[in-house]
Amino acid sequence: MVHSLPRVVVAAPASGHGKTTVAVGLMAALAARGLRVSGHKVGPDYIDPGYHALATGRPARNLDPYLVGADRIVPLLLQGAGGADLVNIAVIEGVMGLFDxxxxxxxxxxxxxxxxxTASPVVLVVDISHASRTHAAVVAGLAGFDPAVRIAGVVLNKAGSARHADEVIAALRPTGIPVxxxxxxxADVETPSRHLGLVPAAERDESGAVLQRLARxxxxxxxxxxVVAVARQAPDxxxxxxxxxxEVRAASSAGPVVAVAGGRAFTFGYTETFELLRAAGCEVTSFDPLTDTCLPAxxxxxxxxxxxxxxxxxxxxxxxxxxxxxxAAVAAGVPTVAECGGVxxxxxxxxxxxxxGALAADAAMSPRLTLGYRTATAPADNLLARAGDQVTGHEFHRTQVTFTGPVEAAWQLPGGPDGVAxxxxxASYLHTHWAGYPRLAQRFADAVHAYTGPDLQHHGDVEAGPHLLDFAVNIYAGPRPDWLDAALHASLDDAASYPDSSAARDVLAARHGxxxxxxxxxxxxxxxxDLVARLRKWRRPVVIHPQYTGPHAALNAAGHTVDTLLCRPDDGFALHPGEVPDDADLVVVGNPTNPTGVLHPAQTLLRLLRPGRVVLVDEAFLDAIPGEPETLSGHRHPGLLVSRSLTKHWSIPGVRAGYLLGDPDLIAAAARLQIPWSVSTPALAAMVSCSDERASTESDCRARQLAxxxxxxxDELAARGVPFVAGPAPYLLARVGDGVHAALRENGIAVRRCDTFPGLDATWVRIAVRPPELTAQLLSALDRILR
Structure with missing residues (x-):
């Protein structure tokens, strides 16, 4: 297809002559005259294009044959110019010296x-501040160096006086190149710079005023x-x-959201990257890590x-x-690409x-700038590449990242491994231009389309099997008390009547004061x-993870978008109430948390409360800890709800017996949502039976046995050097490593996989505590696997 596109390249003998001043000024001045201008930048630069976009009102484009291939340069130029149908003139800013x-x-x-x-005429910008006639010799030399490059005009910069400029103009006259x-x-157009060059336009409140001065x-x-006449000399x-x-295709019609960091802190990105993602069926939505408190919905x-x-x-x-x-998102497996500053x-x-804190690494400024083109090879299959894939890219950074342990590198560079994948x-320091490697965009988009999040419905009971020792389900490993069995059997005599919960409510209230x-x-x-999830149209529900995923799944099922607050393993999975967004109107937390076993102090939990917010504390396992420390079950605070369960401690998962405690207004609202007679007669009988003094004594005995x-x-895990989270809960969270969960199953042992808990991965397993004779079999299998 033939395109008539007026265009001009703004170049210089070397860096520092004023290419950006002239190129951006031309774009702004031409746009001010009513011309439709497209801005382009030679090379991998991200900062200058920000000024181009501001000056032209159009997305800026980079033209780099090394990053995308020489055959894509003209197509990308035409794409930036809207196929040349929407643009009157294209201005291409060069890089470094003309031939560098x-x-x-x-x-x-x-x-x-x-x-x-691109067969584009060149306008040469020359800083003449330190010489006069000599500049004519430089221009003449540049003009004759390569017959494929035509210098069609010169702009003299930093002239000390009219006489000084006239001297240079006279010397240039014999070359036939017009000034x-x-x-x-x-000229009052200085733009500030720092360790990586100019300060990006998006970071400067005065960028618009600077452009106006440049245009003038x-x-x-x-x-x-x-200049326009020179641009029109360009051939079709x-x-x-x-x-x-x-280049790409959409894997589904779902339109999944890709959240792109922006704002002042994150200004680097190629326009074509996001065009490819949109073409691959993704909805590209920006967020500002400086000001936004959550990721896009x-x-x-x-x-x-x-x-x-x-x-x-x-x-x-x-x-x-x-x-x-x-x-939380990275830990949950949300497909994530991080380049340079993002790493x-x-x-x-x-x-x-x-x-x-998503990477076990630290970033710090280094004394030297890392800069240059790179050829990279993928050492293994990962999110973007397959083992052996090669790409070209560019590094440009002053920070360095130090990992605390071995990682799978994102790329292998000539100087060594880079990043993690x-x-x-x-996550890599290497900048890649996806227009040159659309398969990277395709793989990322495919992963985004395929992402469904952790399996919040996964439960430990599906991991147990008839031929496996069960360390996966947190049910007390012992017989039920005779008196509880008797109460359950006796409840069948009342099965002919609809359940009446009043007696159970009274005894539960008495138990907790x-x-x-x-x-x-x-x-x-x-x-x-489920009742809490449907209690209100929550504006911003927050679930504190890792924890039992039932509340999160219930909120999802009720149509809510859930924010996740992640407790960190390097902090002992401690809860920090100040990290909860101020506008959260529902906060859900477990205590002790399943699967970490961490018991949060009651005073820490109470700090979550504030006017207009509901806090739900899941105390499903607190009766399995001697003395039930840090319980909030008897506290009275507006907005506080506590959920309890009899399932685990009394070995009755099939009976489904639990209860809510707390704010009477919230309790009444939940009761209005409850399906009539949803709680069975046997479950009500269990609540009554497990709330008397006899049950209290038995409960404490069981709790001490579990402890x-x-x-x-x-002690046995510590002796083997297996990392685990110490806590009082009747289960332990252990970091046994990749593949150990499956290996234990092959050895006849079922433990709970943990990659379905947001914030954990497949290196973790949850182990229910069991009697010593059973634990010995677990440890024996673990010894065989880990040796």
Whole structure:
């Protein structure tokens, strides 16, 4: 297809001559005249294109033959110009000196290379502040160096006086190259810079004013008509505009959300990356890690591009709600791509400030800038690549990341491994241009389409089997008391009548020192979670993970979008109430938490309460701890609900006996939602029977027995060097490593897999405590596997 596209390349003899000043000023001035302008940048630069986009009102485009291949340069240029049908003129800003490209090549990816590929005339910007006639010799030399590159005009920059400029103009006259403008030395258009170059436009409140000054400067001192005339000398282009829709396909019609970090801290990203994701059926939604307290609703993929998290580290760290949400999302397996600054942000620390903590690594400033093109190879299959895949990319950073242990690298570079990657994560310092490698976009988009989140419906009972020793289900490993069995059997005599919960409500209230209006018997804790989920149209429910996933699943089923606050293993899975978003109107937390076994102090839990917020504390396992420490079951606070269960401690999972305690207004509202007679007569009988003095004595005896078994298991795991979380619950969370869960099954042992708990992965298992004779068989199998 033939395209008539007026275009001009703005180049210079070397860096620092003022290419950006002139290129951006031209774009702004031409746009101010009413022309439709597209801005382009030679090379991998992210910062200059930000000014281009601001000046033209159109997405900026990078043209880099090394990153995308020489054959894609004209198609990408045409795509940026809207197929040349929507643009009057394209302005292409060069990089470094005119003929400076990738080291060790014949100027590959240089400004001259792109000018030749696009058959674009060149306007040379020359800083004449330190010489006069000599600049004519430099221009003449550049003009004759490569016949494929045509210098069609010169703009003289930083002229000390009219006489100074006239001297250079006179010297240039014999070359036949016209001078299109002369800029004075003290023009008020300085743009601030720092360790990676110019400060991005998105970070500067005054960027719009700077552009206006640049436009006025160019309008006053450059012959814009002559520049347009030069651009119109460019020959027609015979090619087809790049089409992202021809490169990728949508794996489904679901339109999953890819959350893209933006704002002042994250300004690096190629326009084509997001066009490819949209073409692959994703909805690209931006968020600002500095100000947003949660990820966009429905986030199924995350893209953390480059930028300057090191500059904004303290402010990013202060947004604990967002860092927690990101940490939870990465841990939950949300497909995540992080490049350069995005990698640093995911670390535990960024300099002296806290990072997201999704990577077991720390980021810090280094004394040297890492800069240059790279060829990279994928060492193993991961989210973006397959083992052996090769790409070209670019590094540009002053931070360095140090991992605390061995990791699977994202890329193998000539200098060594880079980043970390796996099935749902690709974090690397290497910037890749996905227009050159659309398969990277396709794989990421496919993973986003396929993401369904952790299996919140998974339960330990499906892991037990007839030929497996059961360490997966947290049911007391012993017979039920005779008196409980008698009560359950006797309840069948009343099965001819509809259940009446009043007696159970009264005895439960007496047990916890509450009024009957503060108690609601339920069909297990699961019904309680369902009732709370449907209690209101929650604006922002937050579930604190890792914990039992039933409340989260109930909220999802009720149509709510749930935020996750993740407790961290390196912090002992401690709860920090200050990390809960201020606008959370429902907070759900387990105590002791399943599966970590951590028992949160009651005072810490009470700090979650505030006007307008409901706090649900799941105390399903608290009766299995001697003395039931840190319980909130007898507390009276507006907005507080406590769920309890008889299932685990009394070995009656099939009876479904539980109850809600707390705020009487909330209890009454939940009761109105409850299906009539949902709690069976046997369940009500169990509540009555397990609430008397005899049951209290038996409960404490069982709890002390469980504590003894737990101590024995803890000691044995510690002796073997197996990391675990110490806690008083009747189960232990152990980090046994990848593949051990399956290996234990092969050895006849069922433990609870933990990758279905948000915040945990397949290296963790939950082990229910059992009598010593059974524990010995578990340990024997573990010894065989780990040796």
């Amino acid at each position: 490209g990738r080291l060790g090549s014949d100027g590959e990816a240089s400004t001259a290379h792109v000018a030749a590929l 299109l403008g002369v800029l004075p030395r003290h 400067l160019i309008e006053q001192h450059v012959d814009l008509d002559a 282009l015979v090619d087809t505009a790049w089409d992202p829709g021809a 429905g986030t199924a993929g995350i893209y953390l591009g480059g930028g300057f998290p090191e500059v904004y580290a303290a402010e990013l760290a202060a947004n604990t709600a967002l860092t927690s949400a990101l940490r 640093a942000y995911l670390c535990r620390t960024v300099g002296d400030a806290a990072g997201v 796996g099935p749902s994560l690709h 509450l009024a009957a209006a503060e108690v609601l018997p339920t069909a297990g804790a699961s019904e309680a979670f 003894l078994w737990s101590t024995e298991l803890s």
